[in-house]
Amino acid sequence: MKQEIRVTNSEWYLMNCLWEESPRSLMQIVPLLSERVGWSKSTCATMVRRMTEKGLIGYEENGKTKYFFPKVKKEDVVVQETRDFLQRIYDGSIGMMMSALLRQNDLSKEDIQELREILEAAEKKES
Numbered sequence: 001m002k003q004e005i006r007v008t009n010s011e012w013y014l015m016n017c018l019w020e021e022s023p024r025s026l027m028q029i030v031p032l033l034s035e036r037v038g039w040s041k042s043t044c045a046t047m048v049r050r051m052t053e054k055g056l057i058g059y060e061e062n063g064k065t066k067y068f069f070p071k072v073k074k075e076d077v078v079v080q081e082t083r084d085f086l087q088r089i090y091d092g093s094i095g096m097m098m099s100a101l102l103r104q105n106d107l108s109k110e111d112i113q114e115l116r117e118i119l120e121a122a123e124k125k126e127s
Contacts, residue, residue, distance in 0.1 A: 005072050018057060023068055024067065025066065026068070057071055
């Protein structure tokens with residue numbers, strides 16, 4: 001079984017920056033996160049250090065500059081976060097989640113069609 005990947009709300013900002021394009025130096029990260037979330041250089045540096053220690057990102061050195069890259073795939077993080085969300089909010093029940101969305105009229109015709117296609121593909125996969 002894969003190790004659980006935990007990414008905090010703040011860490012998502014930096015991870016998205018690196019998933020979009022990597023490797024990136026701190027000086028390339030700072031203006032992006034400054035614009036997106038108002039982080040200072042020191043905040044970015046602290047996050048990079050913590051996330052490196054946590055094993056979420058790695059780096060390669062080129063001269064005196066470190067270039068950071070994600071060590072986890074976005075898809076793996078999304079799957080883990082989705083499972084955690086479903087478990088925490090809906091006791092693991094996809095049916096309860098869909099029912100809640102339907103009661104709020106939050107699904108468009110396109111959403112419903114997309115869900116049909118996903119379910120049909122899942123059904124074919126199991127056959």
